[in-house]
Amino acid sequence: MNADVVIIGAGPAGIFTALELIRKGKGQKIVMVEKGQSVEKRHCPKDKTGHCMNCKPYCHITTGFSGAGAFSDGKLSLSYEVGGDLPTLIGTDKAQETIDYADKIYLEFGADEHIEGLGHDAERKDIRRRAIQAGLKLVDCPIRHMGTEKAQMIYLGIENYLRDNGVEILFGYECSNLILENSVCKGVSISNGQKDLEIYAKHTVVATGRRGADWLEKLCAEHNIAHAPGTVDIGVRVEVRNEIMETVNRVLYESKLVGYPKPFKNKVRTFCQNPGGFVSQENYDNNLAVVNGHSYKDLKTDNTNLSILCSHNFSVPFNQPIAYAQKVGELTNMLANGHILVQRFGDILDGKRTWEKELAQSNIHPTLPDAVAGDITAAMPYRAMVNIIGFIQAMDYVVPGFASYETLLYSPELKFYSNRVKMDTDFNTSLQGLHCLGDSSGWTRGLMMASVMGVLMGRKLAEEE
Numbered sequence: 001m002n003a004d005v006v007i008i009g010a011g012p013a014g015i016f017t018a019l020e021l022i023r024k025g026k027g028q029k030i031v032m033v034e035k036g037q038s039v040e041k042r043h044c045p046k047d048k049t050g051h052c053m054n055c056k057p058y059c060h061i062t063t064g065f066s067g068a069g070a071f072s073d074g075k076l077s078l079s080y081e082v083g084g085d086l087p088t089l090i091g092t093d094k095a096q097e098t099i100d101y102a103d104k105i106y107l108e109f110g111a112d113e114h115i116e117g118l119g120h121d122a123e124r125k126d127i128r129r130r131a132i133q134a135g136l137k138l139v140d141c142p143i144r145h146m147g148t149e150k151a152q153m154i155y156l157g158i159e160n161y162l163r164d165n166g167v168e169i170l171f172g173y174e175c176s177n178l179i180l181e182n183s184v185c186k187g188v189s190i191s192n193g194q195k196d197l198e199i200y201a202k203h204t205v206v207a208t209g210r211r212g213a214d215w216l217e218k219l220c221a222e223h224n225i226a227h228a229p230g231t232v233d234i235g236v237r238v239e240v241r242n243e244i245m246e247t248v249n250r251v252l253y254e255s256k257l258v259g260y261p262k263p264f265k266n267k268v269r270t271f272c273q274n275p276g277g278f279v280s281q282e283n284y285d286n287n288l289a290v291v292n293g294h295s296y297k298d299l300k301t302d303n304t305n306l307s308i309l310c311s312h313n314f315s316v317p318f319n320q321p322i323a324y325a326q327k328v329g330e331l332t333n334m335l336a337n338g339h340i341l342v343q344r345f346g347d348i349l350d351g352k353r354t355w356e357k358e359l360a361q362s363n364i365h366p367t368l369p370d371a372v373a374g375d376i377t378a379a380m381p382y383r384a385m386v387n388i389i390g391f392i393q394a395m396d397y398v399v400p401g402f403a404s405y406e407t408l409l410y411s412p413e414l415k416f417y418s419n420r421v422k423m424d425t426d427f428n429t430s431l432q433g434l435h436c437l438g439d440s441s442g443w444t445r446g447l448m449m450a451s452v453m454g455v456l457m458g459r460k461l462a463e464e465e
Contacts, residue, residue, distance in 0.1 A: 020458025
């Protein structure tokens with residue numbers, strides 16, 4: 001099979017590459033390869049069974065058209081200060097301009113026009129003052145919340161638009177390798193387990209998301225694609241009653257706070273806040289169960305959840321941060337018999353595990369019903385645990401009650417985007433004809449910035465034709 005552009009992965013980066021090529025290009029042949037299924041065929045059986053079914057060969061929450069982010073909370077961060085390090089590569093002005101452009105495309109396909117996190121100046125100043133006094137930095141970031149269920153409808157519209165405009169989407173196919181000739185990428189080899197195909201293309205775009213970060217890291221090592229180990233995030237998902245987060249939810253919607261707690265002073269941050277949301281489970285390769293959060297537009301709970309992530313960097317002599325995070329997750333899963341662990345914050349400080357009967361007596365009822373009460377500290381690395389405890393205590397000054405005894409911590413929360421592929425400002429890698437985008441590239445974190453990278457890639461490829 002021949003094409004002008006082959007895109008591996010149908011997450012936001014790959015989707016927006018194809019969208020922009022259609023809008024700016026000259027009728028190029030575009031083939032998109034996706035390991036999972038189309039939006040309309042992505043269904044998590046937990047809605048009916050009440051517990052994770054550990055779907056094979058992949059988790060429908062993390063894999064399929066629109067990627068993992070669209071099936072979690074569907075939030076678009078509208079500031080260049082949030083979403084990874086892409087602005088350091090392309091410049092802050094260009095990043096913000098492209099965010100605004102990509103945002104308009106989301107609006108065209110039905111995203112809610114309301115923007116969270118604007119106004120409330122006096123209350124915002126008070127939150128910032130408290131953050132400063134607690135040694136934290138508040139990052140202002142307007143949020144367009146699509147909602148988990150509405151995001152699926154928006155991406156279904158985009159999926160149909162791509163098909164209607166000639167994009168060939170191959171679902172159920174996995175990329176097994178690159179086709180190389182004299183250090184030039186000529187395309188990819190793919191398979192669905194029964195049929196093997198080779199796709200030859202002038203340009204190969206790898207945009208496999210967090211789900212494919214480990215695969216891309218191995219690909220870079222095999223083909224000597226210039227890259228460097230980056231940052232891996234290890235942490236917990238915190239759940240409290242809505243009453244605790246009421247002001248922050250109303251004023252900011254998502255509190256993006258960053259700190260460097262003593263004694264280690266590693267970067268610790270909040271991420272993916274879900275007012276009235278649900279704690280959820282995602283499954284990765286080798287049956288690794290990881291916690292995440294969902295936030296629907298209409299369906300709400302009595303709780304707010306958000307993640308607290310501690311950044312880790314490794315270089316000498318160990319330089320495999322993804323493997324490190326996977327081991328932490330595996331150990332935690334072992335303690336929870338293959339499930340997610342949950343523990344009360346007060347029990348952590350008291351040096352004891354949490355029991356199921358204690359959860360039943362609390363004001364907070366877990367929104368992940370099959371989470372197993374236990375002891376997170378038996379699996380979490382000491383450095384990360386100390387950082388998380390210090391950050392939660394600092395958060396308590398900003399949000400009184402956040403560090404209460406019954407605050408729930410779920411583990412493991414892991415973000416796999418550590419491999420940083422070396423590229424120029426046009427996203428050219430060290431292999432001619434190969435481009436790497438989105439979270440798997442190590443440059444972005446989240447829906448919007450991955451979309452931005454896709455827009456810029458599409459423009460560049462359209463210019464070359």
